[in-house]
Amino acid sequence: MLVDMGGGAHERFGQSQAKISDLSLFAISHVHPDHVADLPAVLWLSNRFRKAPLPVVGPSGNNVAPDISTFLSRLFNDKTGAFQVMGSALGSKQPYAASSVRLDISVVDVKQKKPQTIFDRDGLTVTAFGIPHGDMPTLAYRVQTHGVSIVFSSDQTGTDPEFAKFAKNADVLIMHLTIGAGDKNPFHAAPDVVGRISQEANPKRLIVSHFGPMDLDLAIAELKKFYTGPLTIGADLQCTQVL
Numbered sequence: 086m087l088v089d090m091g092g093g094a095h096e097r098f099g100q101s102q103a104k105i106s107d108l109s110l111f112a113i114s115h116v117h118p119d120h121v122a123d124l125p126a127v128l129w130l131s132n133r134f135r136k137a138p139l140p141v142v143g144p145s146g147n148n149v150a151p152d153i154s155t156f157l158s159r160l161f162n163d164k165t166g167a168f169q170v171m172g173s174a175l176g177s178k179q180p181y182a183a184s185s186v187r188l189d190i191s192v193v194d195v196k197q198k199k200p201q202t203i204f205d206r207d208g209l210t211v212t213a214f215g216i217p218h219g220d221m222p223t224l225a226y227r228v229q230t231h232g233v234s235i236v237f238s239s240d241q242t243g244t245d246p247e248f249a250k251f252a253k254n255a256d257v258l259i260m261h262l263t264i265g266a267g268d269k270n271p272f273h274a275a276p277d278v279v280g281r282i283s284q285e286a287n288p289k290r291l292i293v294s295h296f297g298p299m300d301l302d303l304a305i306a307e308l309k310k311f312y313t314g315p316l317t318i319g320a321d322l323q324c325t326q327v328l
């Protein structure tokens with residue numbers, strides 16, 4: 086499963102020796118560029134390496150962002166898309182458009198109050214839950230596989246107390262740490278809020294990632310005032326054993 090594809094994801098995907106043919110699912114949290122900018126690059130020429138359609142899930146839309154299906158149409162429609170040559174992603178039979186594996190797209194309504202199971206096969210059960218990220222429709226994902234669970238928080242303000250319940254007792258919780266201690270932002274939680282949510286969710290391990298332009302040491306020190314469990318500072322190509 087691949088969650089989000091911001092800038093650099095294409096290169097790191099290759100360096101990690103992951104294969105597009107091994108993936109069960111693309112899960113998109115939201116369509117801010119730092120989460121989807123490399124999506125076309127990851128899919129480019131993917132039809133050479135994979136024949137089976139690739140399931141993709143992502144959020145519903147609103148007045149500031151298209152739903153994931155519309156977003157992908159704007160990219161890959163074989164007449165009007167930015168990347169017409171990848172029209173096969175949406176099922177185009179045009180010879181010039183045969184440059185991507187076919188996508189099997191599901192839109193998840195971010196306004197649903199309860200977590201929704203959006204994928205359940207290949208030994209992978211995934212639930213999605215809408216989270217507050219300014220005006221951008223955004224999903225968190227909880228993945229269950231082989232008896233362990235991993236929660237991807239994505240960008241959020243941390244203002245919905247239901248999220249900690251959604252993330253409760255995960256083996257790994259991945260939270261984004263984007264703004265510095267004491268900073269305010271309509272899209273992102275400050276380190277004390279990330280710490281409080283993590284403490285309440287009580288994961289076996291917290292991984293922080295998605296660092297913004299800030300003093301990371303100060304942000305971590307602030308977070309640790311509120312979260313006392315095991316902590317990993319995320320880094321590119323880092324691996325965490327869960328099984």
Ligand SMILES: [Zn+2]
Nearest residue numbers: 115117218240
């Ligand atoms: Zn965002």
Ligand SMILES: [Zn+2]
Nearest residue numbers: 117119120240
């Ligand atoms: Zn982001």
